[in-house]
Amino acid sequence: MIVRELSLQNFRNIADCTLTLGEHSNVLFGSNAQGKTNLLEGIYLFSTGKSFRAGRERDLIRFGCDAATLTLRFQFQAREQQAQIRLFREGRKKEVTLNGVKLKTSEMLGSFSSVLFAPEHLNLVKEGPGERRRFLDFALSQLKPRYYAVLSAYQKTVAQKNALLKDMARFPQLGDTLGVWNEKLAANGAFLVMNRYQYLSRINTLAAGIHRDLSEGREELSLRYLGFHEGLDDSGYRDLGAITQAFRRALEERESEEIRAGVSLVGPHRDDFDILIGGESCRIFGSQGQQRSAVLSMKIAECEAARAVFGEYPVLLLDDILSELDPQRQSYILHHISGKQVVITTCDRDRFAGLAQQNLFEVENGTIRRQQGL
Incomplete structure (x- = not known):
């Protein structure tokens, strides 16, 4: 399971962004409350149709906007696919499509898989x-x-x-x-x-x-x-x-x-x-x-x-989890992410200096900028 690209419009604090991910380690770094976890949430929505955070679905839509659109390009079992989720503040139910075909949320399940590990x-x-x-x-x-x-x-x-x-x-x-x-x-x-x-x-x-x-x-x-x-x-x-x-x-x-x-x-x-x-x-x-x-x-x-x-492995999403673990457990989890696509959020980019084949992204106020690797 590999995410190729995630596009978000009017999702949480993100007005418009496209995140192109590598097949191995992808590190999203920045200060708190900048939108790092929102990106993981956007990916995770395609796994279960639901946010891993508490709250109403309408709260996922950027303040002042009527709708949000999430698009995911991914590879599963050697096939390139595209899924889209549209959320509406009023009057319309969530719309889900897979490869251009409209589906119920339950029909999308099993098409894309991710495992999230968050502090909670x-x-x-x-x-x-x-x-x-x-x-x-x-x-x-x-x-x-x-x-x-x-x-x-x-x-x-x-x-x-x-x-x-x-x-x-x-x-x-x-x-x-x-x-x-x-x-x-x-x-x-x-x-x-x-x-x-x-x-x-x-x-x-x-x-x-x-x-x-x-x-x-x-x-x-x-x-x-x-x-x-x-x-x-x-x-x-x-x-x-x-x-x-x-x-x-x-x-x-x-x-x-x-x-x-x-x-x-x-x-x-x-x-x-x-x-x-x-x-x-x-x-x-x-x-x-x-x-x-x-x-x-x-x-x-x-x-x-x-x-x-x-x-094949699901996409592994790690939401600032290493800051909650001692060095022994940090080392263990870092040694067990090889062979998987991993998307990691952190406030401390230096913590991942030893990761091979990493892609580095700075997140600031809902904007993502790709950086040179460590």
Whole structure:
């Protein structure tokens, strides 16, 4: 996977720019709040159709403008392709095209893949389960377009069931329709759980080896899926019918609790996974260095898992991440970006002086200027 060229018009603080990237290391440097991360965000949008930042889609459009246009020329499996995304402030839905053909966002997924590693990912261990679910959902949506479609349908059903549960406090007779929503949740939710479990199992194997290298053999990392489906073994997690039945049982057991709470309490929207070092919770017992090593191992594993699916590495996006890592971890990640196209943002260009075949770009107030290599 190689990005040839990214063009942005009226995107964030960027009025108009075209960034031509090399096949190896591309370093975007400049002071904070100049637009470096906006360029990574522009690339990442073509992977998932969504920003990795919080906020509304309309916030991606430059202040005072009605629309933004993003165009990406890239190579995937020896084929040159072009994708475009148009965003509108009012009145029109987002438009996505691939090689001139209009698509839904879900139909674009799998056509281009990138893996992002940003400072906020270091909170994967420390923060609540929502961050870890997001990690799985973003990764799986790129690898399996159907996953994104099922996830969207599941989230809509959860919202509809929640509305019903709230209304039941005043209109108990509405409870007759609760079973309909539960059946929809069980069907789609089981699919999500099966795919999350299988992906996490793959990441677990890859990340364990990476973490072993990173800790020089002193520590063992493992990941464990957590959810409503207690009692399922590995074979059960790979059986859609078994997961569906477990989901139905959990919904029945907690129905009265859900009615009292007025919200859906069971399902993959509440699931989580444990990050363990030596069998102990990394969140509770891990040092800051161990927590960062665990996340670093998971992100490199994400990259390797994508390669296994696509047959080539995804584009690796590093958003000022080295400033958050100690020298040992900096050295490790720099030695693991060879053979990949990497786009790196930094405030300190000298940090990457040793990178071979690098392209250097200065970013200032939304303007990009190519520089001579170090």
